[in-house]
Amino acid sequence: MLRIACPYCGERDEVEFTFGGTSHVARPSEEVDDATWAEYLFVRDNPVGAHFERWLHAYGCGRWFNVARDTLTHEILKVYLMGDPKPELSRT
């Protein structure tokens, strides 16, 4: 079980949160071709290491925010606000 530090409430159990998938996915205009739209709909990176994703503190403040999480170790590398740019991570 992850322990996630909600930027509004503090560290809480994963069960209070809802996972919302990859962050920073721009929604294309409806003018794009089928392949571009399908890419937006279905294709996500599956990195080993840092993954930028959004979480909802569903059983808490009800706010969405971003998390950078290591998919291999589940280490939470950074928590940042919705709308903030994708952070540069300095890994040691």
Added chain:
Amino acid sequence: MSRSGAGAYRLPKGGTVDRDAPISFELNGKRYRGYAGDTLASALLANGVRTIGRSFKFHRPRGVFACGVEETGALVQLHDGARGIPTARAPLVELTEGLRARSQAGWPSVNFDLGRVLDLFSPLWAAGFYNKTFIWPSWHTYEPVIRRLAGLGRVPPERDPDRYETGNLHCDVLIVGGGRAGLEAALEAGRAGARVVLVEQHHELGGEALWAQQAPEGMPLHESSASTASRLRTRLTAEGAAPQEWPASAASRLDAGRTAEVIPAQAWLARTMAQLRALPDVRILTRTTATGCYDHNVITLLERSPPSGSAGASARERYWIVRARRVVLATGAIEQPLIFANNDRPGIMLAGAARQYLRRYAVAFGSRPLIATNNDSAYLLAKDLREAGVRVLGIADTRREISDEVRALVRALSIELFTGCIPIDTRGPGSVRRVWLGELSQDASGITRKHAVDCDSLAVSGGFAPALQLYAQAGGKLIYDGTSGALIPATPGASSPAARRSAIDIVGMAASRVPIGPRISPVGKSSRKWVDFLHDVTVADIELALRENYTSVEHVKRYTTLGMAADQGKTSAAASLEIIARLRGVRAAELGHTTMRPPFVPVTLGAIAGRDVGERFAPQRLLPIHDWHVANGAVMHDFGEWRRPVVYLRPGETREQGMIREATAVRNAAGLFDGSPLGKIEVHGPDARDFLDRFYINDLSTLQPLRARYGLMLRESGAIFDDGTVVMLDANRFLVTTTSGNASRVAQWLEEWRQCEWPNLRVAIVPVTEQWATVSLAGPRARDILAKLESDIDLSGSAFPHLSMREGTLLGTPARIYRVSFTGELTYEINVPAKRAQTLWDALLAAGTPLGLQPLGLDALLLMRLEKGFLHVGTDTDGTTVPNDVGWGKVAASKRRDYIGKRSLRLPENLRADRLQLVGLTAEQGTSFVVGSHLRTADSTEVTDGWITSAGTSVASRAPIALAMLRAGRERIGSEVDLYDAGVLQGRARVVQPPFFDPTGARMNA
């Protein structure tokens, strides 16, 4: 040896049992006596009971093998009836007066087991035998018989009457293991001011100190705790969990204590306990096993209550979820067996266990014991046995080189020593009576000669495997260490993945790095050399797996079931790696190891559930007038979290009859439906219209104040997500309704887009489902009935038409009334504050009953909506249905602005002509439409052309009607299809265009 009192094998003195407190207990109906302080295992051993269970596959007799969680032989069914516990490990069962245990397998009795005949045919029962043999017609034909034959425990069929609890703990340091290393770590952390929780799986703290002679004992039991202390101190200080001022004396005192000071173990334990008790923030849980180590230092614990506690008053078991800043594993090691033919007989026991029974419980595991070992530890058993007056027949050591210190000890004890010897076979019948020792050749690949020793018991030690299951669960990498023949951390210390990620320290592990000699007999039938005692996996099974090319350790595990029994390979994992490596001609360290997963010991499911059982299983949402429904004949069913009336039964009625009566009443007069779970969301703000218009396929830009518009909401994939109405109150306020089941999902969906995608829109989303009760008054007399209630709302058809909404007062209460219909009848959907629901309901019933009004349940409501062919999202649609499939294609395509899911509707898949489309079906009277029945025709090219999604019998015509998703369905209106249920032809149906009733909608528009 005393022949009186609690057992013939009880020593006249010694141990920590209370000889003034005799206890009587039963195994298989036979009475025995033990003492307070005994475990079931020690008491049975004291009584000379050798055969306690039968093995899983071959029904081999098995007895006490170990003295802890790793027990593989003495597994019993405990207690009777609903409180029964299967697969209880006798060494962990504290003896209590009247305790009743039964052997788990063996018919008609454990000593005369007919299933034993299976052992005669054991060559047939090799790994993979089931998979290869019981394949016709299917495994399920044989499974019940095979399961009955297997030596498995029995789960009581009755409901468990005991209470279980779950709890949460937070601490700075969680210490797993209450032996010496754990207690010293607790002392250090506690003195540093840390909040400490220490757990110990046995009922007493102390570990070896409970029965060892001295601390330290002379054997290299633990790594220096000074390093433990300083490591902990550094970490805790760095993390601010400890005061900067570390007690200066602590580490130095520990150093002194470890290297120089030799005191009796019990004295050390008493002193340490007193010091721990003086610390304010050290919490100690005994009878508590750490079962799992999860991400971010979340550890689960299973705590058992004392056995004699007042039953019912407290929980039988507690499941704790701990969040710890640091975890210290002081879990010690598990002794490993030697592998030789017939090494599973009763009377063969791990040497450390034998020693523990001797010293702690004053029980000799035999009267003429032989000892076989590949390391130094078992010599302490010889010494203790000698001191207890038990004659040891000899010690076989598989090593040729033995230290002078050990040789001197053996000489002093006058015990015969067979160096370079390993047991190669044993003979019974049943319990061990003879052991053949083989002298190993120089490279241990064969034997040069053998001789027999007639004995009544055999203690074996094949080395020690550190209990690192939790470490591995946390992501720590283990590697096979050839010196100790066990898995140890690949990168010990602070740099290991587990230490970095989960802040885990291991203390006291040096104990287990005991160098070992050979442990596998090079001769004897490999089909008789047990590796996994609990699952009856032998060396031959591993050989077979490798011959059949299952070479990876994970494949060997699954093919042979090695390590998959209740003990999860605690005494078999290490040896199996050595065997696989040898057969493959590689180094064991190259093999890796099977993944270790929680739980470390079997966990009672009831403990995980805790008190969330029965009524507390899931939160329940009750309608505002729930009690009225129940008191008035409502049959209540669960729909998601809600309990809702499906029908209000009158005396003597069936559910079907009640449904038809209610539907008839609505068609002829009126019905009153409690629709309070209907999802209700208010959307406020200057951008509310713009915001909502991005979600619906329907154009909201033209929506007028106080008008309602039906709308479909899509996922971005184009699939239909939900439907409902949008009402405009004024430019800044909109009311959205959703299906009952999706109320919170839709609110969350709107929020996600508002917060993540369009944060600049000035919108607030307010879910108000529970605030407003919703009462639907439907039927041709609805207007007449509502008109009898005091209100400021004009109900006439011209002033208040279908698909509009009015706000006003009703019975002096604020009310929002919608004209929308799910039954096809004139309907007022009345929303009032939830606490006013009963008043409204009573008033409407009082006004309407004389006109034929009846309460209406969900059964009749859904039947009437089927007659009208109205879409029921989630029933008629699934996660692939797009608007065009259900007849909303033109609306979706004609809306100019972008909305969620719009672009997806133009993807080729969603434009295919042969998609499933919603149609109606009718059939001859007597045909039975069943939801899920498949539709085909003789010339269908696909396995199925679709299926029935909703079915019933029309109230109006008494004919069978259905909605179905049919391939290219709209083109097929007027044709016929065949109905198949479970592959059998059921009849024919005609494809029609719904609705089945009032096609012009005159009734609901009235």
